[in-house]
Amino acid sequence: MTRKEQIRQVAQNMFREKGYAATSMRELAEAVGIEAASLYNHIKSKEEILQDICFGLANDFFSALDTVKDAEVPADVKLTQAINVHIKVITTNLDAAGVFLTEWRFLSEPHLSNFKNMRNRYEREFQRIVLEGIRQGIFKPTDVKLYCLSLFSAMNWIYQWYKPNGELSPNELGERFSLMLLDGLRV
Amino acid sequence: MTRKEQIRQVAQNMFREKGYAATSMRELAEAVGIEAASLYNHIKSKEEILQDICFGLANDFFSALDTVKDAEVPADVKLTQAINVHIKVITTNLDAAGVFLTEWRFLSEPHLSNFKNMRNRYEREFQRIVLEGIRQGIFKPTDVKLYCLSLFSAMNWIYQWYKPNGELSPNELGERFSLMLLDGLRV
DNA sequence: CCTACCGATCGGTAGG
DNA sequence: CCTACCGATCGGTAGG
Numbered sequence A, B: 001m002t003r004k005e006q007i008r009q010v011a012q013n014m015f016r017e018k019g020y021a022a023t024s025m026r027e028l029a030e031a032v033g034i035e036a037a038s039l040y041n042h043i044k045s046k047e048e049i050l051q052d053i054c055f056g057l058a059n060d061f062f063s064a065l066d067t068v069k070d071a072e073v074p075a076d077v078k079l080t081q082a083i084n085v086h087i088k089v090i091t092t093n094l095d096a097a098g099v100f101l102t103e104w105r106f107l108s109e110p111h112l113s114n115f116k117n118m119r120n121r122y123e124r125e126f127q128r129i130v131l132e133g134i135r136q137g138i139f140k141p142t143d144v145k146l147y148c149l150s151l152f153s154a155m156n157w158i159y160q161w162y163k164p165n166g167e168l169s170p171n172e173l174g175e176r177f178s179l180m181l182l183d184g185l186r187v
Numbered sequence C, D: 001c002c003t004a005c006c007g008a009t010c011g012g013t014a015g016g
Helices: A003-018 A025-032 A046-066 A075-091 A094-102 A111-135 A144-156 A170-182 B003-018 B025-032 B046-066 B075-091 B094-102 B111-135 B144-156 B170-182
Strands: none
Touching: A003 A025, A003 A046, A003 A094, A046 A075, A046 A094, A046 A111, A075 A094, A075 A111, A075 A144, A075 A170, A111 A144, A144 A170, A144 B144, A144 B170, A170 B144, B003 B025, B003 B046, B003 B094, B046 B075, B046 B094, B046 B111, B075 B094, B075 B111, B075 B144, B075 B170, B111 B144, B144 B170
């Protein structure tokens, strides 16, 4: 692991726990084990770290979704797969997920707009799958936007309480979630 | 409206939008229309404002829940009512809800522990209703904790996107949510 | 990677 | 409710 990767990993944890604004570069440096000024040999600014975390995880989400979104399967199966890979990304990147979900608003322009656009594109992929299911007659006619909003909030909240060493593996969790969230939708 | 109430209201909005840590007392004072030092004639500290917001809304949530939790009705009706009043509190206090849900972690001890305890007690009331329904045979046997976690996340996320002047009234929203979230649960 | 340091800003107080 | 000010801390740079 390079020093830059180490800085990012430590920062992920601190940004998640204390928040981006309340984390100082001196605290970050101390946790890494160097002086504050030395951080700037590896990064350009505090915000650059935030950008790396947010856009890095956005990339993970898209890569994961790409593996399932064009499969030739019924919409309920596809939605289950999409839920599973989304949860997988969160549960295996808890710190980054926390930052991605709550600290993105400290991005400056134009990164802030880029971020929002990516997020919207991602959410629309899920809406497309649900719409597909309604057209196929597999899902009840539903307020697609409201449903997806609730679906995302339930999935994204996982970072708040999931324990990597608890009883639930990411796969088991994904399965339970799919059942729970789909049974209200399936005809 | 007293000056203290005005300060709280302006602070709710700024804390929600910029975050507690990133909001300075000077910005707050300017938004109120006085000098920073003058704030301290009405409040003891920056954190006192946060405490008032967090515990004030906690009180609203409990008051709302009290009006429905002991009704002699089937569990599905009771859960629907609980969902409705919870959503009502959020949609009519959007700024305070945002602070309550994301900025509570900046509370210092012992307020932080008090806050967590209150939140746990509140969540357990919902779990009790779901358990009641399972015992009554109205709800499917379910992972109660996981279900309530998802229920709360979906309801609480509302503050992120709800527009008070949009098409959906709080009551309509509550109704749609209940249907959506209960239909996966009801036998 | 460090020492030394910059100007800016922080929450809050004294005194009127 | 204001002016004037406190010590502490902020993100970041110069120079080696």
